[in-house]
Amino acid sequence: MAKRGAVLADISRLTGCAVSTASTWRRGTLPRHGATIAKIAKFLGVDAQYLAGAGAVFSNENRSSKGGARREKAAVKKKFSAALEKASAARGGLERLGRVLDEFSAEL
Numbered sequence: 001m002a003k004r005g006a007v008l009a010d011i012s013r014l015t016g017c018a019v020s021t022a023s024t025w026r027r028g029t030l031p032r033h034g035a036t037i038a039k040i041a042k043f044l045g046v047d048a049q050y051l052a053g054a055g056a057v058f059s060n061e062n063r064s065s066k067g068g069a070r071r072e073k074a075a076v077k078k079k080f081s082a083a084l085e086k087a088s089a090a091r092g093g094l095e096r097l098g099r100v101l102d103e104f105s106a107e108l
Contacts, residue, residue: 004044
């Protein structure tokens with residue numbers, strides 16, 4: 001949201017939900033409807049999978065618990081393995097995956 005210069009009121013107007021609802025999403029409760037996630041992702045210029053995935057602003061994982069951290073790590077590992085397999089099969093996929101990972105690590 002910061003990179004886009006967005007505030008919770010922007011998300012509220014976009015989705016038609018209350019600012020307090022957008023605030024709960026930011027704190028970790030995932031929106032119930034995929035269409036809402038898609039709208040937010042498009043507005044923020046990110047992939048919907050990113051918003052719903054581990055490590056994202058709108059992730060359902062409870063990062064304060066050890067069990068949540070283990071589940072989050074396992075989910076990231078699974079997604080990365082799938083992305084690596086898919087990239088390996090596609091022409092130029094590994095180079096593209098490398099660029100995506102470079103961009104991601106620059107954001108950390």
